[in-house]
Amino acid sequence: MSNQYGRAYLLRHGETEWSRDGRHTGLTDLPLTERGERQARAAGPMLADRDISHVFVSPLQRARRTAELAGFSDVQVDDNLVEWDYGVTEGISTLQIREIVGYDWELWSDGVHIDLPKSAQVVDPPSPGETVDDVARRASAVVRRIEPHLRDGQDVLIVAHGHLLRVLTAMWLELAPVDGSRFVLETATVSTLAFERERHVIAGWNVRED
Numbered sequence: 745m746s747n748q749y750g751r752a753y754l755l756r757h758g759e760t761e762w763s764r765d766g767r768h769t770g771l772t773d774l775p776l777t778e779r780g781e782r783q784a785r786a787a788g789p790m791l792a793d794r795d796i797s798h799v800f801v802s803p804l805q806r807a808r809r810t811a812e813l814a815g816f817s818d819v820q821v822d823d824n825l826v827e828w829d830y831g832v833t834e835g836i837s838t839l840q841i842r843e844i845v846g847y848d849w850e851l852w853s854d855g856v857h858i859d860l861p862k863s864a865q866v867v868d869p870p871s872p873g874e875t876v877d878d879v880a881r882r883a884s885a886v887v888r889r890i891e892p893h894l895r896d897g898q899d900v901l902i903v904a905h906g907h908l909l910r911v912l913t914a915m916w917l918e919l920a921p922v923d924g925s926r927f928v929l930e931t932a933t934v935s936t937l938a939f940e941r942e943r944h945v946i947a948g949w950n951v952r953e954d
Contacts, residue, residue, distance in 0.1 A: 749939040750894040751947060753791060754913070755903045757802075757810040758783040758932040763906075766837045768851070770830040772867060773804050780806070783932030784813035786953045790934050791815070797898035800886070802826050802905060810932065811903040819903070822889070824882040827905035831856040831873020835866030851907075852876060852925040876911065880921035883912035894939065906931075913937065916944050 758780030762769040776784065791814060799816045801807050802825035811819050833841055833856045841849045844864050856873035890900050902909070910924035916937045917923075929935065929950055936948035 748897060750797070750896065750898040750900065751794075752890050752894060752916075752937040753794065753796070753899065753901045754909050754935040754937065755787055755791070755810065755814065755901060756906050756909055756929055756931055756933055757804075757806040757903065758787075758813075760806050762835060763931055766839075767835050767866075768828075768830040768833050768837070769905075770827045770834050770873075771804070771870070772834060774806055776806055776809050780931065781809070781813055783952075784810040787932050787934060788814040790951065790953050791901065794899050794901075796901045798890075798893055798900045799903065800825060800890070800900065801903040802908070804905070807903045807905065811901075814903075816901065816903070822886065824885045824889075825902065825904040825908060826882075828876075828879050828907040828911075829856075829869075829871060829874040831869045831871065832858065832860045832865050833873070834869055836860075836864070840864075852922050876921045876924075879908060879911045880915060883908060883915045883921075886912055887915050909935070913946065917946070918944065 758776045760774040761777055762774055799819040800822045801811045801819045803821045855875055893900050906929045910927045910929055911921050913927055914921055914924040933950045933952045938945055938947040
């Protein structure tokens with residue numbers, strides 16, 4: 745790895761009640777569980793010795809609280825870092841959705857614009873939801889925002905959400921947005937995006953303090 749470039753550290757927020765239960769948690773502004781708060785505190789030491797110049801966070805409280813508990817109070821809120829808007833699938837697990845629709849529904853390939861009966865919906869969605877390409881456009885805007893800092897040798901931290909960060913990683917690697925489905929990303933883990941010469945690479949993934 746060349747030392748002339750900075751790195752982007754990705755921190756997924758700690759556990760929430762819905763993430764614990766495998767339910768799609770998009771724009772619903774849930775707090776961390778007690779375990780999620782412990783996870784967020786544990787992430788702090790993994791980042792404490794990094795010379796982080798800028799911290800970008802999602803406006804949702806689970807991300808902002810994770811940043812705070814990890815030791816980062818001077819943050820910049822970026823609306824592009826909110827989680828995928830899941831529309832009618834918000835608050836419902838993949839297994840539950842499959843039982844309702846009667847086929848092996850999959851978020852990345854089938855999307856959220858599906859016909860779910862009103863009685864099955866957990867929330868009244870404010871919008872029809874986003875496609876993976878919609879999420880990719882936001883993630884690409886974040887990449888464009890952070891890349892100049894990295895090229896100037898500055899490290900940045902991004903505190904956000906599982907699916908958003910997976911799509912962002914696909915955008916960093918110049919892959920298709922749907923290739924974010926290939927990256928497992930657990931709560932309160934740290935991942936690292938970097939340069940190897942001029943190539944965009946992953947330098948660490950899904951790391952949790954032992």
